[in-house]
Amino acid sequence: MSTVIKVENISKQYRLGDVGTGALSHDLKRWWYKARGKEDPYLQVGETNDRSSKGNSEYVWALKDINFEVKAGEVLGIIGRNGAGKSTLLKILSKTTTPTTGSIKVRGRIASLLEVGTGFHPELTGRENIYLNGAILGMTKREIQKKFDEIVDFSGVERYIDTPVKRYSSGMYVRLAFAVAAHLEPEILIVDEVLAVGDAEFQKKCLGKMKDVSVNEGRTVLFVSHNMAAVKELCTRSILLKNGLINLIGNTNQIVRDYLLTQSVVNSSNDFINDATSRRGFGEVRFTKIVINNGDSFLDPMNVLSIQVNATVKQSISDLYFSLLIKSPESGEQIATTGLIQLADKELKSNSIIEFEASIPANTFRTGLFPTYFWLGRKGEMAEDNYPYDLIDSVYYLNFSTDKSKEEIGYSSELPGAYVNLNYQINNIQIF
Amino acid sequence: MEKIVGVDSMEAEQWSEIIQPTAGLFDLKLAEVWRYRDLLFLFVKRDFVATYKQTILGPIWFFIQPLLTTLTFMVVFGSIAKISTDGIPMMVFYMSGITLWNYFAECLNKTATVFRDNASIFGKVYFPRLVMPLSIVVSNLVRFGIQLLLFLAIWVYYLIMGDQLHPNWYLLLVPYLILLMAIIGLGAGMLISSLTTKYRDLVFLLGFGVQLLMYASPVIYAMNTIPQKYAWFIRANPLSSIIETFRYAFTGSGQFSWNYLGYSSIAAFVLLALGTLVFNKVEKSFMDTV
Incomplete structure (x- = not known):
């Protein structure tokens, strides 16, 4: 098969902070270097794009030295956490912005x-x-x-x-x-x-x-x-x-x-929740916070699992259901669910805030990394008619691990490959 | 894409497109703009349809706006300030100026904010960006066309009533004058839009600048009523001779000079070339700075 996309040394640099403060002086300096035939001074600097740590440079590389090829007829997946550079790469490929260095050769219409x-x-x-x-x-x-x-x-x-x-x-x-x-x-x-x-x-x-x-x-x-x-x-x-x-x-x-x-951190921060552009569902209600076991990175399968959920109503709604699905670490298929849990049966005005805690009994899970699927929505007459206000898929992971041996745990309940209903308890529903 | 090739290296350099940090300054991709001409006309249609949806009078609003402006000018400048209209009926005098001026002002204002207005589309999909300012000029042309009809109706009325109007062969220049107006609006607009993506300062100037510029053009006064010592200043404005020629062609009063029109033409095309080049340069990376 022939190569249809060839990405060579693509890098993209962004300047942090506000455009306007100091931008003009940098522009002038850049121009001055260029006029003397020197290389752009700001291309020398810059740090890799690690969002969570504070950097020293004003410049970061959203992408750095990306090389790959795509063959005709191939479906290539691009994955990574928020801020890993996925969108920047797509923007360059779709020509809505230009790379700082490197080139992409393309055969055919994109x-x-x-x-x-x-x-x-x-x-x-x-x-x-x-x-x-x-x-x-x-x-x-x-x-x-x-x-x-x-x-x-x-x-x-x-x-x-x-x-x-x-x-x-x-x-x-x-x-x-x-x-x-x-x-x-x-x-x-x-x-x-x-x-x-x-x-x-x-x-x-x-x-x-x-x-x-x-x-x-x-x-x-x-x-x-x-x-x-x-x-x-x-x-x-x-x-x-x-x-x-x-x-x-x-x-x-x-x-x-x-x-x-x-993704070993279970509560992979709440960045995703604040990021409206990558959210799913129609938005009448939005999750605002999901905290699993007070933010522990590792969960003990022998303890009760407790999940604190907050949500805000953006547009008034007449009823509200919550559902939690657990997916298989191997296949990603859904293996367990709480079913639809009614949180409210009266009208919720916009700006109402809902807080509740869901808990799942100890010894429900084995060890492993389970993707979750949080859902808020309206129940339809049939399952297909369920209407999602908000859903967060495979962002939060339940990372169960233990240092005890298999015998000590003695799995009282194993999660089978089939779809099972989870035991759960919903506590302290509060609506403000 | 269907061809069968045995060895990869044989077709190694047959790329249809290469995305690079910077393209040549003169790489305007005009062929691509032509390929997207359908999009241009769909934008024009969108502007036209969307503006007057859910209005009762619909496109009649196109008439009302210049008509009311003309009446206001007649009262304020004609009757109160008593500025001479050089013997031409006030209605014809003001409307000829306003109709042409409005076209320029609309083109300029809309083009100057093209990046900001369309940031959401530009950020998501690629198409030759030049399509957008061009569509603005064309959609305003439709609007201008309708307003021109109104002006013609009024002009014909005064002509039949036997007022002092002396249309002449320079009427043949009218399409060219309109083109010049479009080019100046487009060129200046693109220049401003490009300069304002990063530094927004010019936006403030534009707000009242267009207003002020109107007073530096013979819209509300006739060229030959200006004191000699200011005349050069008004002449320096390339719009002046266009408006003056337009009025001269329809009424026979005022001044016409090939020299001044030539000056306006050169200024217009220089502005267009400059605007296009800068626009084309900025367009590629404006999403990072807008």
């Missing part, structure tokens, strides 16, 4: 879906927006015309196609937007967690479409996600980024495992 519905205008109808959005993504009017019926069909909003999209529900909006994007015909498709929206059925449809695009149509896909299950399903090869450097590159299964192991 379309990037860093967000669905870019350029949708609320006042325009669904039909008008299909044309506009399609053109923004690089299609000509003729191409859109040819695909129009297919797009409408895929989105499932035919009835509302001549209604302004501001009247759409958020679900319909996303469906239409993804439908346009899914019908692009570039040789290379860059996808950044756009699947993170919509209901379960639609997410499945999207994953299926992505698979279809790569397997049946032979297109190259770069896929960035926090959702390890999706990465494992779609990608054979992956890149793990860490602090702007390529940490690992190779077989996806291996890399996902390594990635999960590096």
